[in-house]
Amino acid sequence: MSGYQIVVCGSIVPDPLQTLEPVTGPSGPVLKNELMLPAVLDPWAGHALYEAANLAAKTPGSKVWLVSLGPKAKVQQVMMAVGQKVPFELVALDGPAGGFVDAHETAAALADAVKAIPGIDRTKLLVFGGWESASRGAGATLQILGERLEIHDQFQGVDQIAPQADGSLEILERVEGGQHQISVVAGPPALLGWATGNLPEPRNNPQVGMANMRGIMPALQKSKPAKVGTGDLQYLAVTLPKAQRETRVVKNMPTDEIAREIVEWISKD
Amino acid sequence: MDTILFLSHTEQDGKLPRAGLEALGAAKELAQALKATLVAGVFGKVTQPAAAQLAGTGAARALAVTGADFADARYATDAAAAEALSRAAAPTIVIAPGTSRLSRVLPAVAHRLGGRVDTHATAVAAKDGAPTLTRWFYRQRMEATLKRTERPWVVLIDGGCHAAVVPDGGAPALEEVPVAIGDAQRRTRVTGFKAPRSDAQTIRPDAKILFVAGAGWTKKQADGKPHVEEAEKLILGFLGATKASLGSSKSLVDLSGEGNAVLTFMSHLNQIGQTGATPRHPKGLATCCHGEEPHVVGWRFINERRAVNLDPNCGWARGKADVVYVADAFEVVAKVNALLK
Numbered sequence: 001m002s003g004y005q006i007v008v009c010g011s012i013v014p015d016p017l018q019t020l021e022p023v024t025g026p027s028g029p030v031l032k033n034e035l036m037l038p039a040v041l042d043p044w045a046g047h048a049l050y051e052a053a054n055l056a057a058k059t060p061g062s063k064v065w066l067v068s069l070g071p072k073a074k075v076q077q078v079m080m081a082v083g084q085k086v087p088f089e090l091v092a093l094d095g096p097a098g099g100f101v102d103a104h105e106t107a108a109a110l111a112d113a114v115k116a117i118p119g120i121d122r123t124k125l126l127v128f129g130g131w132e133s134a135s136r137g138a139g140a141t142l143q144i145l146g147e148r149l150e151i152h153d154q155f156q157g158v159d160q161i162a163p164q165a166d167g168s169l170e171i172l173e174r175v176e177g178g179q180h181q182i183s184v185v186a187g188p189p190a191l192l193g194w195a196t197g198n199l200p201e202p203r204n205n206p207q208v209g210m211a212n213m214r215g216i217m218p219a220l221q222k223s224k225p226a227k228v229g230t231g232d233l234q235y236l237a238v239t240l241p242k243a244q245r246e247t248r249v250v251k252n253m254p255t256d257e258i259a260r261e262i263v264e265w266i267s268k269d
Numbered sequence: 270m271d272t273i274l275f276l277s278h279t280e281q282d283g284k285l286p287r288a289g290l291e292a293l294g295a296a297k298e299l300a301q302a303l304k305a306t307l308v309a310g311v312f313g314k315v316t317q318p319a320a321a322q323l324a325g326t327g328a329a330r331a332l333a334v335t336g337a338d339f340a341d342a343r344y345a346t347d348a349a350a351a352e353a354l355s356r357a358a359a360p361t362i363v364i365a366p367g368t369s370r371l372s373r374v375l376p377a378v379a380h381r382l383g384g385r386v387d388t389h390a391t392a393v394a395a396k397d398g399a400p401t402l403t404r405w406f407y408r409q410r411m412e413a414t415l416k417r418t419e420r421p422w423v424v425l426i427d428g429g430c431h432a433a434v435v436p437d438g439g440a441p442a443l444e445e446v447p448v449a450i451g452d453a454q455r456r457t458r459v460t461g462f463k464a465p466r467s468d469a470q471t472i473r474p475d476a477k478i479l480f481v482a483g484a485g486w487t488k489k490q491a492d493g494k495p496h497v498e499e500a501e502k503l504i505l506g507f508l509g510a511t512k513a514s515l516g517s518s519k520s521l522v523d524l525s526g527e528g529n530a531v532l533t534f535m536s537h538l539n540q541i542g543q544t545g546a547t548p549r550h551p552k553g554l555a556t557c558c559h560g561e562e563p564h565v566v567g568w569r570f571i572n573e574r575r576a577v578n579l580d581p582n583c584g585w586a587r588g589k590a591d592v593v594y595v596a597d598a599f600e601v602v603a604k605v606n607a608l609l610k
C-alpha cells in the first residue's frame with residue numbers, strides 16, 4: 001500500500017455556547033446575526049479530521065485534504081485554529097453552511113470539489129466526514145456525496161478504522177443499543193461518516209501550523225462561490241422550543257428526604 | 270394522487286423492528302389523511318413473518334426483497350434492495366424508520382431515485398392536501414415544519430415518535446421483487462458485533478429513566494480527594510436497582526478517553542448532548558453535571574428532569590430541570606440505593 005488519499009469533508013457551525021435564534025432571510029430561515037456568531041469546526045467532522053491525520057501518519061505515502069464549504073471569512077477564522085492541529089491541504093468553497101441549506105445541494109458542490117482535486121486516485125481514496133453536522137444534523141450529505149463519487153462501500157457512525165495486513169480495512173460503526181457493528185471492506189474507495197472515534201483533540205503544534213498556513217491562505221483566496229441553497233425545501237415554521245421550565249430549587253433539605261422524594265418520583269408511573 | 274411506500278428492513282427473525290412498526294403507523298395515518306395509496310416494502314434474509322405485521326394497514330401491495338445477501342446491514346446490498354422496492358412501488362413519498370441500517374442507505378437511495386430525503390423526522394402530517402414534516406435543527410435547539418415539491422420524498426422517522434401499529438386481520442401476500450447482487454456489492458463483509466460485557470451494558474434505550482453522570486463524580490470532594498471507586502459503586506448500584514440507562518456528560522467521557530482514573534464502564538457511546546446522543550426516556554436524573562447548553566440539548570426528549578448538584582447556581586437551576594436538589598450526589602445516591610434495596 002503506497003498510502004491513502006483521505007478527503008475529509010467538514011465545515012463550521014456556531015459555537016454551541018451561543019444563543020441561537022431563527023429569523024426569516026431572503027430565501028428561507030437563517031440564524032439571527034449568523035455571520036457575527038463565533039464559529040467552530042463542526043465537532044463530528046473534527047473527529048473525522050483527527051482520525052484521518054492519525055491514519056495518514058501511520059501509513060507512509062498518505063495525504064489528507066479538508067474540503068470545507070462555508071462563508072469564506074468564517075472558515076478562515078476557524079482554520080487559524082484548526083490549522084495548528086494536524087497537517088492537511090485545504091480545499092475551500094465559499095457558500096452558506098447553515099442548518100437550513102439542503103443536503104442534496106451541499107453534496108453536489110462537495111462532489112465537484114472532490115473530483116477536481118488534482119491526482120485523486122480511486123484506488124487510494126477514503127472519503128471522511130462527520131456522520132451528522134451540528135447544524136442540519138441530517139446525516140444525509142455524505143451518502144449522497146458517496147453516490148455522486150460512485151463509492152458503494154459506505155459506513156456511518158464510525159468509531160474506528162483498522163487497516164489489515166491484506167490491505168482490507170476493519171471498520172466499527174455505531175448501531176442500536178450501545179453496540180458496534182464490525183465490517184471488513186476489501187480496501188479503498190470507501191466513505192466513512194465518523195462519530196466520536198477514539199482520539200483526543202490534538203494539541204496545537206506550531207510547526208504544523210506554519211506548514212498548513214502556506215496552503216490555507218491561497219486556498220481561501222481561490223475558493224469559488226458554491227451555489228447551494230434550500231433547493232425545493234419550503235419552511236412553514238421554525239420555532240424555538242419553550243425553553244424555560246419552572247425549576248424548583250431545593251436547598252437545605254435533609255439527604256434522607258431528598259432520597260425519599262427521588263425514589264417516590266422514580267417509582268411513580 | 271400520492272403513493273406512499275412504507276419501507277423497512279426486517280430483523281434476523283424476519284419481523285419488523287419496533288421503529289418499523291412506528292413508521293408504519295405514521296405511513297398508514299398519512300395515507301389516510303392524503304387519501305393516498307399505501308404500499309409496503311420489506312427486505313431482509315427472511316421477510317415472511319413481517320407480512321402478518323402489515324395486516325390491517327390497508328396496503329394495496331406488499332413487496333419483499335428476500336435472501337441471504339440481505340441478511341446483514343451492508344450499504345451496497347441494502348441500497349440495492351431499497352432502490353428495487355422503490356422502483357417497483359413508484360412512490361411519491363417513502364416513509365421509513367430511522368434505524369441505523371436505513372439511515373446508512375436511504376439518503377443515497379433518494380439520490381438514485383432523483384428524489385429528496387429528510388431524516389430525523391419527529392412527525393409527518395397532511396396540510397391542505399400536501400404532506401409536511403417536522404424535525405429539529407442545530408442539535409435539537411429549534412424545531413421546523415417543512416415541505417418539498419420534488420418527488421419522491423424519502424422521510425426517515427425517528428424511533429419513539431409515533432405509536433406502533435397493531436396488526437389486525439389477515440396477512441397480505443408478499444410479492445417478491447428480484448434483485449441481482451454481484452461481487453462488486455460484496456466488497457464489504459459484516460463480521461460481527463462488539464457489545465460491552467453484559468455487566469457493562471449500560472445503554473438501555475427502553476428504560477423508563479435516564480441517569481446522567483457528570484465530571485463532578487471524579488472531582489475532588491469535600492475532603493480534598495476524589496472518590497472514583499465509590500462513585501462507580503454508587504452509579505452501578507443505582508443502575509442495577511432501577512434498570513436505568515446511563516448517560517454521561519462530554520467532560521466525563523473525555524476524561525475516560527484520555528486515560529485518567531475514571532469510571533471504567535463509561536464510553537463515548539454514553540455521551541449525551543451536542544456531540545452525543547439525544548435519547549428518549551420519560552424521566553431523567555442528572556448528577557454532578559453542570560447543565561450547560563451543549564449538555565442540555567441531549568435532554569430535549571426527556572420529559573421529566575431532575576438534577577442533583579452541589580452548586581445552587583449550576584445551569585440546571587436556570588429553567589432547564591423541573592427540580593434541582595442542591596446536595597451532595599454521593600450522599601443522595603447512597604441513600605436512594607439503600608431505599609431501593
Ligand SMILES: Cc1cc2nc3c(=O)[nH]c(=O)nc-3n(C[C@H](O)[C@H](O)[C@H](O)COP(=O)(O)OP(=O)(O)OC[C@H]3O[C@@H](n4cnc5c(N)ncnc54)[C@H](O)[C@@H]3O)c2cc1C
Pocket residue numbers: 016040043482483484485486488490517518519520521540541542543544545556557558559560561562563564565567577578579580583596597598599
Ligand atoms: C463543540 C462542543 C461540543 C460539546 N458537546 C457536548 C456534549 O455533547 N455533551 C456534553 O455533555 N457537553 C458537551 N460540551 C461541553 C459542555 O460545554 C461542558 O463542558 C460539559 O458538559 C460539562 O460537563 P460536566 O457538567 O460533567 O462537568 P463540569 O462542568 O466539570 O461540572 C461538574 C459539576 O459537578 C458538580 N459536583 C461536583 N461534585 C459534586 C457532588 N459531590 N455532588 C453533586 N454535584 C457535584 C459541580 O458542582 C459541577 O457543577 C461541548 C462543548 C463544545 C465546545
